[in-house]
Amino acid sequence: MKAMSDLQVLPLVTDGSVSTRTAGDRLELLTALITAPNFDPLFRTDVIKVPRDHPTYGWGCAVSGCQRAQGPARDFCKVHELEWVAAQKAGQSITEFHMAAVPLIPKSRIDPPPCVVCPDAPAWDARQLCYLHGSRWLRHHADVRGRKGMLPVYEEWLAKQVPFPHFGQCKVLPCPEQASSPLGLCHRHITHYERDRKPGGARPAANWARWIVTRNKPVPIEYADRSLFERWCRETGLANRANGQVSLLGLRPLVKAEIKWALFQHGNNPTEGMIWPLVWVQYLIDDCRDQRVDSLADIDQGNCRRLSRLLLFGMLNSLRQVYFTRDDTKEAGFIETDHFGVRFASCHSHIDLTPISELLQR
Incomplete structure (x- = not known):
């Protein structure tokens, strides 16, 4: 297996000295494969949800x-992971742990239902109100309690509410969530924007x-x-990564x-190879977006997260198995055993022939 630092000496396409799938052909080729009936x-x-x-x-906690979502490269959510570590130290088996573990609900909604007032806006609180109506209710609650010294009746307040118009998708480039205010940001990115001092x-x-309402x-x-x-x-990244979503928004084709x-x-x-936690996949996507690369082959690994490089x-x-034909691999100095329908035990399809060539030249 090649070392991680050697990846860039194995380009995905040749320099054009042999007939090959050139950079101009790659998108057309992948588009055909992605639209084929056997592609998931x-x-x-x-x-991607x-x-x-x-x-x-899979990203759900195994309890x-x-x-809740499992931690990256873990079987359990953060709380149950800590409990499992403690259970192991106490001599518990995995079966005993599963029997005793108490399931948990997320601290925030992973896939929120629509607001009970605004059908196009996601709910964000326990009353199933969107960010704006939730904020309105809290202000109304505080106002009535402060002026009259009594609690307002939620149902009476709700009956007077009207839906806000659809504010479109969040303006943060990779964010797929719906905007929660005229500013064009989802409620999580509104919080981030305020935290970043606007x-x-x-x-x-x-x-x-x-x-x-009036105009x-x-x-x-x-x-x-x-x-x-x-x-x-x-330049701002996603606000919620532990929800089973992978956002490719903002990437080049x-x-x-x-x-x-x-x-x-x-x-x-x-x-x-290794497992690919969705959080790590999103890290690599974010690095590609930040570097504005056209292809994975163009990414500067020195400016990537370590976890991004592992997946890269x-x-x-x-991709080499798609971009290179059998003849191309000979010219480039390696072979892909998958081209011949062969896979050796404990070995990847890619075999670099450079060390053999150097040995024969000695």
């Missing part, structure tokens, strides 16, 4: 009934809620520096197709 449709979309019990990419000073016009027009947004706000939206193909291939051969090795291996 789960991996065709730009926002993986079932929590997927045989290769029966637990609704770069660009974006804010809706004063009394914007009344503006929507039925988009709410004007005021900026101290619009370009700075837009830059923040481009070829690298997006390469990752889809690699995920599909690894799903068919999960025993080859397997993805490049799966």
